[in-house]
Amino acid sequence: MTKVGIIGATGYTGLELLRCLLYHPKAEVTIATSRQFAGQKVAVLFPFLKGYQDLTLSPLDLETVAKQTEVVFTALPHQVAMEVVSFFIKKGKKVIDLSADFRLKDPGVYETWYGPHKAKELLPLAIYGLPEIYSEKIRGATLVANPGCYPTTAILALAPFLSKGVIELNNIIIDAKSGVSGAGRGAKLATHFCEVNENMEAYKVCNHRHTPEIEQELTQLAGKVVKVTFVPHLIPISRGMFTTVYARLIKTITSETAHRLMTDYYKNKPFIEVLPPENVPKTIYVRGTNICQLGVKVDKKSSTIVIMAAIDNLAKGASTQAIQNMNLMLHFPEEMGLKTLPVFP
Template sequence: MIRVAVIGATGYAGAELVRILSSHPQVRMTMLTSRQYAGQLFSDVFPPFYKRIDLPLENYDVKKIVAEADLVFMALPHQLPMNMVPELLEGGCRVVDLSADFRFSDPVEYETFYETHRAPELCGESVYGLSEFFKEDISGARLVGNPGCYPTCILLPLLPLVQKQWVDLSHVVCDAKSGVSGAGRGVSLATHYCEIAQGFKAYKVGAHRHRPEIASIIEGVAEQRPAITFVPHLVPTIRGMLATSYLKLKENRTEAEIRECLQQAYKDRPFVRILPEGRFPDLSFVRGTNYCDIALRLDPETGVLILVSAIDNLVKGASGQAIQNMNIMWKLDETMGLDILPPVI
């Protein structure tokens, strides 16, 4: 049985971790922390879990965590985990961090887009937790940097083609849409109901921090820095993410060849579904699940390859993938605790 602590259990990602972990047959949650709600029960903050998850919310206490947990999920904003993770590792815990603090192997690259890194010595040790591509490294890791939601959605369809060196990386265009939960649980005018309902807008155009994360991982696979245009959009839905990427191929390939490449890459990976010809992803098909649905179309007039992918930003884009990484770290079946189907309506 894996003893698990969730740090930041009352944010959206933290609450999803608790929800999914509660049904995991090999997990016992030993500690949930929340600075804002310390002293209350988890079910006081989230009434749907009454008489299901009545665990107390506690203040962060590294000594208690080290004594009671084998694995720690860090579900905190950027810049906070880097201050806590060194002590947790020294105490013998393994860590999956859902923030960006340990997604970059080079701390200088992190500092270019975020702030000064206060545990730079751990960046080179941390393993990027894109479960389908770095499984072997994840299995032996002490520290996993869980990917961002946009990078997960965009990289999964791209990387098999990048590995085969089929993609012209001189200009890749990624257009993505996310539900409002991606902004977190904190109150903000930008995500106020009256501000987003019946609206649809681009944000952080050309300046989103997930662009360098996407570029860094592609560079590590291709040994070439890609030029990526990335434009995220906010759609008036609670959860879900859909990305459409446009790219040129180095050589002429048929749509059948490209589909076969993706199918072979993911034939043994249970959470990536290559959709049949003519069917394209829909947020409702992946809502509440750990699936990534992928479809493609090769434009016969322009030669542009169009890749469409969809995930639930809170599950495969955050907490579900974190649990998938935990399963890999403990040599469990990747699907354990994650075999969830979406509601029909």
């Protein structure tokens, strides 16, 4: 069994890692940390995790974690993760970081959107952890920067069309909706029940921190600069993310051709489900799974391609994608421990 540590285990993504790693046949969580709940038993604090009868939450003592692990997941806020990650990399551990701290290759861009970077020397080492595109690099990685949830949907939706050069690069609109768990487990006024229930709103319009990450990866795929209009929304569901992308076609193609481009691009990618043109993705079809459902339709009269993507923000958007990355880094089968079905409805 590979010994795994989770730093920030009592947040939403940390808890999802704990839940999903219970299904993994070759990984064992040997240590899980929390400042607020250190000393408390996981199975008592979170009765749905009763598989962890012997696991007690530890304080964040990095030396202790290093002694007990081979692989570390850091599920911490950005800016906090960077120094913790740096410590474990120096100790020779494999690290999968769920924060944004190692996703942006240009430290200047990171500092514009997030603040000072204290481990810039590690940026060249970090591999962007989107397995459907970078699986070979991830297999050889010691540090994986697990993608953000919005970027996961936007990049997976657009990659087949950017690689074939069928869309305009300066006219892409990404309209995305997230469940409330995307904001983390800490109590905040904006995610208070009365503020989100029966409500829908856009936020950080054209100014969300995931914009540079999306543009970095789309530019890489297109081989030319890509700029996007990205508008995130908060919707009253606990988990789930639905993204609709609108792009102008350079040449006319049918919905059937667009669908074929997508199915060809994602051939043999076990966690991508490209739906037939008459169907649309739904968040309830992917909840609690590592699946990204994709749908595509061409609006002939306006030469616009409409691409839809649904994921679970805590799963493919964070923790199960992180386990998929761990599987690749450890040369386990990519699907190991991740073949779960959604709870429906």
